[in-house]
Amino acid sequence: MTEFSVAGVRITRREVLGALAAAVLINLVGALGVPFTTPDSAWFQALDKPWFYPPGAAFGVVWTVLFSLMGIAAFLVYRHGVENRAVRIALGLFALQMVVNVAWSPAFFAAQELLLAFGIIVVLWALIVATIAAFSWVDRRAALLLVPYLAWVSFAAVLNYSIWALN
Template sequence: MNQKITKVLMVVATCLCIGYFSGIITRQSITDWYPTLEKPFFNPPNWIFAPVWTTLYILMGVAAGLVWNKMDSDRINVRKGLQFFAIQLGLNFLWSYLFFGLHNPLLALAELILLWLMIFETYVIFKRVDKFAGILMLPYLAWVSFAGILNAAIFWLNK
């Protein structure tokens, strides 16, 4: 298999694994705790989250794979971009633990602000290395922006 495709598939698989383990953390709370919370009128139905996150993990994995494939031509930006990518991926997982595992919307919201900043910085660097990779990060940035508003509303309604 082409080495470039292998890199993309490796990062996509890593992102999907992070999503899978995040799902394990959320599964119990989705049935026990989350239904007890007051939610804003714009709260999406639960079934929407799995396909949206799966799509986002695939898009961000492709983006990181495309950037990784530019290592020979822009080593400094590729390394920096992939470092930010790894940090935001870890923060992505941590948010699930804070919100659904610890049942702490306020702490999750504070962490989500840091996550958003890391995604934005990843986007900026990815765009510098590969414009298409940057574009692939935009739906993720938009969804996390929406998630931040939703998280803030849930905190506010349940404090």
């Protein structure tokens, strides 16, 4: 089996493929909210947005990178073995936060419920913090890979709240 050394860590070709597969899988799960995401809709275009609202193209790029990091993080935890209780808890929290993540788009765009969407993102933020803590018990690198996700969701929460407050 071919081994590589990345940042002093030895990994096999199989592990690289597993991490890539996990990144693709998490991107596919994250994409479940895309059909509900309608930033070009008349409703969304009519909303007042804060001065710090990023360009629309940024969202797709940022989420793709974040979902990829999340997939790699989940793989790093998974490879410690699901027979390990800490791994099962960490992956359970990860799955739960993914469900809540996907629920945000329908609440915000389809239901047009800005305050409900803000409530969902607050719950998501708390679940990400819990997931980072659980991941850190299994693999600190995996926990660190979720920090950019927490930062982006923090920004998204401020953005969601600001849009609600302006409208």
